Amino acid sequence: MALLFKNATVYAPEPLGTKDVLVVNDRIVAVEDNLNVSLPDLETVDAKGLSLTPGFIDQHIHVIGGGGEGGPVSRTPELMLSELITCGTTSLVGVCGTDSVTRSVEALLGKVRALTAEGVSAWMHTSNYALPPTLLTGSIRQDLFCVPEVLGVKIAMGDHRSSFPTLEELMRIISDIRVGGMIAGKTGFLHIHLGSVPGAFAMLNEIVDRGIPIHHLRPTHCARDKAVFGEAILFAKRGGVMDVTSGGSCFDTPAKAIRAALDEGVDPGNITMSSDGHGSIPRFNSEGLMIGLGTGAVSSNLRELRSLLELGLRLEQALPFVTSNVARHLGLPGKGEVKAGYSADLCLLDADFGLRHVLAKGRMLMRNGQVVVKGTFEE
């Protein structure tokens, strides 16, 4: 299987100008000027006028559904493959959330494997909001070593739905993540859902002060609360990564939160964006009673990417938040860049930033704006 994209405007994410891009099987083989290729079954695609970018990586999706805050009826549905394709997401990390009773990490692993078989690339974090952690094997170290898809462990902090872990509990979990990662040859992450109850970053900073490398700590929802956002900026300035949820923020738009972080002097390389897709978005009143519920869309990453361009960022400045930064910080080799030898996960966008073609692992899943490969139960 070979595809040649002629005369694309390539953002790797850095701008490379007009190039031809050759894909063979699941890999990018060449990104060059005027490629002349002769291969059996080679398909040539005219990409003149199209921007060719890495496929987007979304590191926080409730692929088996989340929610549950309003009883069984509020459990959100599972993700379908075509939802990812319509917004250019070709890699993801699946997570569980509030509901640690009816959502299992085994089901999450099953869905991650299903999505991988259907065409995208998928990983997961074990556990959910609660302590003790909910694991596949009973041990954090074994989850990291025995299950290739497991990148880390999820927890909630500073949230009325969290288990309010103590510093010592967190230290023990992070130590297990660090050692499990060492043994497995992974980095090992604590993926932290942040609520708006103060105190989470004080603990994270204390953990770093005690000698735990900051790259193990991965706070998300960093722009849902003004005070938390201010602390996330300080955390990013000391070398941490701040993940901004494109599904909602305390700014008018999540893109404005990223713009504000950049204006505050945060290194753009330390910012990532994820959707929180298929999570529930409960709204609580001042007494903590739930008064409404929505479902997060995985397409919010693409929407906020467009918003960042409207705010004056160039495409090469905005793309890393959902491509190369995410791949580098998650340690996903061969992902997140348009480069020979890298995974052929590609988006081709028109002048209005509309998706024309999407490739995942070398397969055209969207062609001329139409999703052509659907999930098993979508036919």
Ligand SMILES: [Zn+2]
């Ligand atoms: Zn979530």
